Amino acid sequence: MSFHAKMAYDATFQKSARELAPDDAPFAYTPENRARLDAILERYPADRKRSAVLPALYLVQYQQGYITPGAMRAVAEALAITPADVEDVVSYYTMFHTRPVGKYVLNVCRTLSCAVNGAGRVVEELCAKLGIRPGETDPTGTFTLVEVECLGACDRAPVVMVNDAWHECLDPAAAGRLVDDLRARGEAALSGCLHKVEEQ
Numbered sequence: 198m199s200f201h202a203k204m205a206y207d208a209t210f211q212k213s214a215r216e217l218a219p220d221d222a223p224f225a226y227t228p229e230n231r232a233r234l235d236a237i238l239e240r241y242p243a244d245r246k247r248s249a250v251l252p253a254l255y256l257v258q259y260q261q262g263y264i265t266p267g268a269m270r271a272v273a274e275a276l277a278i279t280p281a282d283v284e285d286v287v288s289y290y291t292m293f294h295t296r297p298v299g300k301y302v303l304n305v306c307r308t309l310s311c312a313v314n315g316a317g318r319v320v321e322e323l324c325a326k327l328g329i330r331p332g333e334t335d336p337t338g339t340f341t342l343v344e345v346e347c348l349g350a351c352d353r354a355p356v357v358m359v360n361d362a363w364h365e366c367l368d369p370a371a372a373g374r375l376v377d378d379l380r381a382r383g384e385a386a387l388s389g390c391l392h393k394v395e396e397q
């Protein structure tokens with residue numbers, strides 16, 4: 198017995214066909230990234246290519262830094278879904294960017310575990326260090342600061358995800374050192390749990 202009203206199933210419900218914003222910049226994967234995408238697509242049945250939408254979008258973002266409407270159209274074509282389907286995914290996940298961002302995106306978790314363990318002070322330190330507010334990119338184009346919801350490592354709060362690398366148990370001083378380290382050593386300063394599309 199269910200207390201919920203029955204939902205009518207509409208086969209067209211999940212197939213959005215709305216138009217995306219016009220975009221002057223068409224997108225094409227590099228041959229290397231297209232080969233990576235093709236290898237990923239081989240893991241799915243021909244009529245389930247949409248299952249590869251997350252790695253397909255990651256490859257776009259790795260290639261050009263953010264995801265344009267033209268790139269969403271290219272992903273849609275590659276996966277045999279509508280551009281609006283792709284936009285739905287892009288707009289849902291905070292790790293996808295639809296405008297240029299810095300080389301390093303500092304995603305500070307602000308959800309409960311991180312909040313009660315000092316995420317607010319971490320944000321304050323990063324704002325002071327970089328001279329920007331959440332949502333902004335520093336004048337050098339190196340750092341973008343973003344506040345995000347739970348990153349799934351609540352027992353290691355506060356957590357800051359830098360691009361795809363989790364940095365855990367950060368206090369304000371450690372967050373400041375992380376920025377210094379990124380300035381000094383670049384990507385070699387990224388540590389923790391790294392996500393790579395090629396390893397999925």
Ligand code: FES
Nearest residue numbers: 306311348350351
């Ligand atoms: S609350 Fe911050 S990682 Fe879950």
